[in-house]
Amino acid sequence: MNSHQYDAIVVGSGISGGWAAKELCEKGLKTLVLERGRQVEHLKDYPTMTAAPWEMPHRNQIPLEDKKANPVVNRCYAYKEDTAHFFVKDQDHPYVQEKPFDWVRGYQVGGKSLIWARQTQRWSKYDFEGPGRDGFAVDWPIRYEDIAPWYSYVERFVGISGSYEGLDTLPDGEFLPAWEMNCVEKEIQERILKAYGDRKFIIGRCAHLTQPKDVHLQQGRGQCMARNQCYRGCPFGGYFSSNSSTLPAAAKTGNLTLRPDSVVHSLIWDEKKDKVTGVRVIDRVTKEATEYFAKVIFLNASALNTNLILLNSTSSRFPNGLGNDSGILGKYIAFHNYRGSLSAGFEGFEDKYYFGRRPTAVMLPNFRNVHKQEMDFQRGYMSFYSAGRGGWGGAGDMNFGADFKEVSAKPGPWHVFMMMQGETIPKESNFVSLSQDKKDEWGIPLLKVSVDYDENDELLLKDFLEQGEEMLSKAGCFNIRKSDSKQSPGLDIHEMGGVRMGRDPETSLLNGFNQMHLAPNVFVTDGACMTSTGTQNPSITYMALTARAVDYAVAALKRNEIG
Numbered sequence: 001m002n003s004h005q006y007d008a009i010v011v012g013s014g015i016s017g018g019w020a021a022k023e024l025c026e027k028g029l030k031t032l033v034l035e036r037g038r039q040v041e042h043l044k045d046y047p048t049m050t051a052a053p054w055e056m057p058h059r060n061q062i063p064l065e066d067k068k069a070n071p072v073v074n075r076c077y078a079y080k081e082d083t084a085h086f087f088v089k090d091q092d093h094p095y096v097q098e099k100p101f102d103w104v105r106g107y108q109v110g111g112k113s114l115i116w117a118r119q120t121q122r123w124s125k126y127d128f129e130g131p132g133r134d135g136f137a138v139d140w141p142i143r144y145e146d147i148a149p150w151y152s153y154v155e156r157f158v159g160i161s162g163s164y165e166g167l168d169t170l171p172d173g174e175f176l177p178a179w180e181m182n183c184v185e186k187e188i189q190e191r192i193l194k195a196y197g198d199r200k201f202i203i204g205r206c207a208h209l210t211q212p213k214d215v216h217l218q219q220g221r222g223q224c225m226a227r228n229q230c231y232r233g234c235p236f237g238g239y240f241s242s243n244s245s246t247l248p249a250a251a252k253t254g255n256l257t258l259r260p261d262s263v264v265h266s267l268i269w270d271e272k273k274d275k276v277t278g279v280r281v282i283d284r285v286t287k288e289a290t291e292y293f294a295k296v297i298f299l300n301a302s303a304l305n306t307n308l309i310l311l312n313s314t315s316s317r318f319p320n321g322l323g324n325d326s327g328i329l330g331k332y333i334a335f336h337n338y339r340g341s342l343s344a345g346f347e348g349f350e351d352k353y354y355f356g357r358r359p360t361a362v363m364l365p366n367f368r369n370v371h372k373q374e375m376d377f378q379r380g381y382m383s384f385y386s387a388g389r390g391g392w393g394g395a396g397d398m399n400f401g402a403d404f405k406e407v408s409a410k411p412g413p414w415h416v417f418m419m420m421q422g423e424t425i426p427k428e429s430n431f432v433s434l435s436q437d438k439k440d441e442w443g444i445p446l447l448k449v450s451v452d453y454d455e456n457d458e459l460l461l462k463d464f465l466e467q468g469e470e471m472l473s474k475a476g477c478f479n480i481r482k483s484d485s486k487q488s489p490g491l492d493i494h495e496m497g498g499v500r501m502g503r504d505p506e507t508s509l510l511n512g513f514n515q516m517h518l519a520p521n522v523f524v525t526d527g528a529c530m531t532s533t534g535t536q537n538p539s540i541t542y543m544a545l546t547a548r549a550v551d552y553a554v555a556a557l558k559r560n561e562i563g
Contacts (some may be wrong), residue, residue, distance in 0.1 A: 003191065008296045008298065009293075010032070011264050011306075012033075012035065015112070015116065017301075019525075019547055021247060024298070027253040034259055036264065037109065038108050042233070056154040073089060084116050086233075090338060099489075100452075101254060105210065105302070111302065113240070113243070117537065118207040118208060120158070120173075120207050121534055124171055137426045140531050142512045145193075146307070150542045151174075152173065155175075161176045161208050173439050175213075177201045177210045179213065179359070179360055182352075184346055188385070190345075200524040204363045219245050228359055235416045263283070265309075265323075265443075266282075269317055276322070278291050305447075306524055311324075328508075330432045330500065333432060337453070338487065338491065338494070339485050340420040340483070341419040342469060342483065344479055345413060345416075350413075361380055364384075366381055368380030375463065379460070380535055390415060416477055418468050426497050429450075430452065431450055432450070496530035496533050497527075512551050514549040515555070523550075525542060
C-alpha cells in the first residue's frame, strides 16, 4: 500500500484531467494520473502530423472494411486515415445502445484534447441563472461571478484567440488577436446586424496561438500556422492539448506520475474509515488488478465513463453507486443538438479570395429565451456560419493540358454554410446505467445508454431552420437549402450530466466546488458535472471548473477537512 500511496489521483488525462494534474502538481501534491489508453507523447507520437495525402496508403480516406466494422466512429467528421489512431474503434470497446447514441471516444494520454474542435466560449450569467429561473433543471450552485476569474486564469495559459465585443450574452475573455473574417463573411455580418439590430455575428473564439505570449513559449508551443490538420497532433503546439501544455507543466514539477494502460474499475470505499481511499485499476494489457491510494481523487474520465466508474463503485454503504443515495446518478444526461444546417450561394466579390485554413467559424450567441422564457420551447441555440469558394472552374469536364491548368487556377462561386448548436434539456428519462449481463474484456459492466431527442428539440430545430433561412435571405444569399441530419445524440461529442452539481444532495451529486456531497474527497470536473449544457462549446468551462475545484480541494486538505 505504501508504494501505491499518493497525495492525489486523477482519473483521465484529457482536457479536464490534464488541468487537474497541472494544478495539483504545481500546488505540491504527489499526483498519480491514470489513463486507460496508451501513451502518446507530444511530437513523438504524432505519426501523420506532416504527412501529405499521397503518403498515406488510402490517400487519407477510410477503407470500406473499416466503415463497415466501425459505423459509429466513421460518422465523426474528424475521423480519417490521418487521425484514426486517436479514435476508439467500435469493435474494440462495445457499449449497449438502448436508444441510438453515437459515443465517440479517444483512449490515449491526452484523450480527446488531441481531437477536439477547440472552440472556447465563456458562459454568461444567463446560462447559470436559466435553470433556477425557468425550472428546466435544478439551480446551478454557482454564478458567472464565481467562475469568471477562473475563466481568465485558464484562458491566459491555454491561449484563446478572439475579439472584444462587450456582449453580455457571450462575455469577453483574455484574448490573443482574433482570426479575421473574409470579405463575404463581413458583408453577411453587416447585413444581418442592420436587419435585426441585436444579432451580432462575431469571429469564433478558439484555443489557437495567433500570437504566442511568454507563457506559451515557455511551454514549448508556437504560433498556429492555419494548416487545419489539428486532429493529427500539432507539431507547433499551435492549439491547446493536454499533451503539449498541461501534462508537461505537471511533469516539470517533479510531482507527476503518469500511468497509461490503466483501466479504472471503481473507486474504493473503506467501510471502517467511512470514505473513499483509492482506485481499483485493471492493466489494459496484462489484465492484472492493482489498487492505488490517495487523500483526494479527481474523476475526469470523460462524462459517460465517469458515470460508469461511479455506478460501478458499489459497497454496502452505496449499493447503487458511489454517493448515490438519491438514486439520480447516471440520470439527466444532456447533449447539444447539431441536427440543423443550411447552405446557400452568394453573388459578388468574384475578384476576392482568402488565404490559410482558419480554424474557426463565425458565430452568433443565443438570442432565444435569454433574459426570460418567451418561446414555445425552452432554451435556445448558437449559430455558426462560414463562407468560402469551391468548385475551381469545373475543370473536371476538360481534358488535360494548358486549358485544364488555366481553368483549374480559378475558384468557383461563393457558398455559405450555417449550422446550429442547440441546448437540450436535462431529463430523468435520459440516462445511462450498467448492463447486468454484459462485460468488457476487463470484467467491467458495459455501459447502457438510453438518451433521445424530445418535442422541445424538434421545436428548437424548427425555429433555427426558419430563423437561419430568414437571416441568410436578408443577407442576400440565394438558393437557400435547409437540412435536418437526423443524426443520433452523441455525435455532437458534447455529452454532459449524470453527476450534476447542485445545492441539494437529494437532487444533485456535487456541491458548488464539484465535490461529492457524500464522498467529500472525490471531485468530478469533467462533463459529467454539468447541471445544464448552455449553448456554448463546453471545454473552457470544464477547465475553469477544474482549476477552481483543485484550489478548493488543496485548501481543504491543508485544513484537514478531507483526506
